[in-house]
Amino acid sequence: MNLFFQQIINGLTLGSIYGLVALGLTLVYGILHIPNFAHGALYMVGAFMSYFLMMDLGVHYWVAMAGSAAIVAILAVLCERLVFHPLRNSPPIHDKIAAIGILLFLEALVQMFWGADFRRLSSPFTGILNFDGLIIPEQRLLIIVGAFVLVAALQLFLRKTMIGATIIAMAQSRDGAFLVGIDANRVAMMTFAISGVLAAIAATLYAPINLVYPAMGHLVIMKAFVIIILGGMGSIPGAIAGGMIIGFAEAFGGFYISTAYKDIIAFGLLVVILSVRPQGLFAKGAH
Amino acid sequence: MLQLKNVDVCYGSFKALNNISMTVDTGELVVLLGANGAGKSSLFNAISGLNKPSAGDVEFEDRRLNGLKPNAIVSGGVVQCAEGRKLFPHMSVLQNLMLGAYVHRRDRAGNKQRLNEVLELFPILEDKAQQPAGSLSGGQQQMVAIGRAMMSRPRLLMLDEPSLGLAPLVVKQMFEIIKQINSLGTTVLLAEQNAFAALKIADRAYVMENGQLVMEGDQETMLGNEQVRRAYIGA
Numbered sequence: 001m002n003l004f005f006q007q008i009i010n011g012l013t014l015g016s017i018y019g020l021v022a023l024g025l026t027l028v029y030g031i032l033h034i035p036n037f038a039h040g041a042l043y044m045v046g047a048f049m050s051y052f053l054m055m056d057l058g059v060h061y062w063v064a065m066a067g068s069a070a071i072v073a074i075l076a077v078l079c080e081r082l083v084f085h086p087l088r089n090s091p092p093i094h095d096k097i098a099a100i101g102i103l104l105f106l107e108a109l110v111q112m113f114w115g116a117d118f119r120r121l122s123s124p125f126t127g128i129l130n131f132d133g134l135i136i137p138e139q140r141l142l143i144i145v146g147a148f149v150l151v152a153a154l155q156l157f158l159r160k161t162m163i164g165a166t167i168i169a170m171a172q173s174r175d176g177a178f179l180v181g182i183d184a185n186r187v188a189m190m191t192f193a194i195s196g197v198l199a200a201i202a203a204t205l206y207a208p209i210n211l212v213y214p215a216m217g218h219l220v221i222m223k224a225f226v227i228i229i230l231g232g233m234g235s236i237p238g239a240i241a242g243g244m245i246i247g248f249a250e251a252f253g254g255f256y257i258s259t260a261y262k263d264i265i266a267f268g269l270l271v272v273i274l275s276v277r278p279q280g281l282f283a284k285g286a287h
Numbered sequence: 288m289l290q291l292k293n294v295d296v297c298y299g300s301f302k303a304l305n306n307i308s309m310t311v312d313t314g315e316l317v318v319l320l321g322a323n324g325a326g327k328s329s330l331f332n333a334i335s336g337l338n339k340p341s342a343g344d345v346e347f348e349d350r351r352l353n354g355l356k357p358n359a360i361v362s363g364g365v366v367q368c369a370e371g372r373k374l375f376p377h378m379s380v381l382q383n384l385m386l387g388a389y390v391h392r393r394d395r396a397g398n399k400q401r402l403n404e405v406l407e408l409f410p411i412l413e414d415k416a417q418q419p420a421g422s423l424s425g426g427q428q429q430m431v432a433i434g435r436a437m438m439s440r441p442r443l444l445m446l447d448e449p450s451l452g453l454a455p456l457v458v459k460q461m462f463e464i465i466k467q468i469n470s471l472g473t474t475v476l477l478a479e480q481n482a483f484a485a486l487k488i489a490d491r492a493y494v495m496e497n498g499q500l501v502m503e504g505d506q507e508t509m510l511g512n513e514q515v516r517r518a519y520i521g522a
Contacts, residue, residue: 162392169375169386176373178337180439181361181390 002133007251013140013209015247016147020202021220022227022239023154024195030234031171031191034084034095038102039199040221042079046072046200047207047216048110051121061124061204069200076196077189085188103217111214123208143205150201151240154194158236167191171234219263226270232280241281245269288313288474289334289365289443294343296326296333303329305498307343311443311476316469318485319478320519321495327478328370329498331445335367336360347443362390366441370448370478372432376421380412383420383431387438398438405434408464426457430464437468444468445476450484462488482519486510494519 025039049068053059059067079102087094125138158164170177170187178184203216210216227246231238246266254262273281289311296304304326311317321327332338334345336357345352347365355363375383384405388398406413409430415423420431429449436444446465450458458481466488469475479485486492492509494502502515509515 162389165378165382165386166389168378172375172377173373175337175369176375178357179335179361179367179369179373180386180435181358182386183356183358 003255005134007255008248009134009136009140009144010255011244011248011251012144013247014250015244016143017202017206017243018220018223018227018247019240019243020147020150020198020205022224022231022243023151023236024198025221025224026228026231026234026236026239027167027191028195029228030236031167032084032188033092035099035225036195037096037099037221038079038106039195039224040217041103041106042072042076042196042217043199043203043220044214044217045075045106045110046196046203047121047212048114049200050204050207051114051119051212054121065201065204068204069197072200073193073196076192076199080188080192084192085185107214107217114214116214119212121204121207121212125208137209139205139208143209146201146205150198154198155236163190223266226266230270230273230280232282235280235282238280238282288315288348289476290344290346291330291334292344292346294330294333294340294345296329296338297341303338303498304333304340307498307500309493309500309503311474313474314469314472315490316466316475316477316488318482318489318492319476319495320480320482320485320492320515321478322480325495326498327495328447330495331367331369331447331476331478334360334365334445358390361439364440364442365445366436366439366443367445368432368436368447368449370451372428374420374428374431374435377419379417380420380423380431381416383435384412384438387435388440390439397440401438401440405437408437408467409434426453426461429453429457429461433464433468437473441473443474443476445478447478448480449477450479450481458484480519482515483510 021039021043025036028034028036028039046068049071050064053064053067054061083098083102084095087098123139125142127138129136129138129141158168166177166182166187167190169180169182170184177187223246227242228239230245231240231242246269249265249269250262253265291307291309294304294307295302307330319327319330329338333340334352336352336355336359340353343353347363350363352360352363352365375386378386384402385398388401391398411427412430412434415427420428423431433446433449449461449465453461462484465475465477469488477485477489486506486509489506489509491503491505493500494515502512504512
């Protein structure tokens, strides 16, 4: 029974990270219709920025996380301004090609400075909590709580503030947003900044129990795409639910079937769910 | 108040608007008649900054509008209530209305007062305030759309086919409300295919065909004009 609960913790941990990454991806897709393949690179840069701030500048884990979030937010806004904004009237394929270009560029850039080696990000939360035989490493608990707090904060921001309302308005009706005088550029920059913050925090939370290396974003972004397709492109609840589904499937599949196949499970689930519900679990626009 | 001088709008090689010159004076209710595809929406979008005119000038209160961004034009007092309503379907009626006040978001007291005025105009929206706008009937959605535009505090309100797809009784009510909005002090430019009903509340009218203005006149002349009657009223 304890092993079963252990897998629930693992599933929640994985689901939280996937959910955070997928949230940023789904926001950008839902509002700007850009499938941002470079989102995984932003995640990777987030991990490296935290690594750099902690190891080279010696700041505390929390400060590194905040710094990394700020840097990646600026980087995401720069991507929007310099790459996606000029392409806004081009055919959609141009966005996709440009996103892959950013991905390759950022990976090469990081590799130039830090090399392709695997690195370890240390965290002050190395303890292990033991609840009557149920073992939870502190970092995993932090991931679950952190993701929950972030999602709640994002919901509050989107529902209760005027800036948040403009983002949702833009997602529901672009023309309507223009008619009431919402500035599309501000919304676009804000959306990219949020996606960058989410990616950087997810990376900084997850890096201490994983490794930091230039290609670390590949599998994460593939799964994030699976998640937002599962959940319905552009749907916020869909991204969270999809993240949890993939996280749990991997944790349980890895444990009860085989760890060797855990990455296949996500893509297998995609095939199964899409053959039953081709529009995704949550219809698009269900904010 | 609003003045268009020789405005052209092109979509690629297709000229949607050809040499449009028109004026709307303060306090007027001006109707723009024309069939589907005549260019009414293109003209509205050119004024709102959603289309860029390839030639000519759009001036509002002696200020040049072409080249300004859509949000600057809304802030300037020119607000469009577009064809098809363009509401935020999953947001509540109240949220839709409050987003209409986006450009005045710092003036909370003013917005509250404005909201009361809008709800006075459309009392039924008060009961529906918490419902998603997309769940309302066509007529009620049109009220939300006009209400949202009114929340932007327009000095010139442009209504693009507000009667489209509505039941005859609701259409009648809609035109009464438009007349009321105008008599309360908002200048109105109304694009319509429903010529007879629109002309009955209008001060003046323009007729548009194939991207050009082909006729202009006050209410009486237009209602009495044989050509207008045959083409648009069917009597």
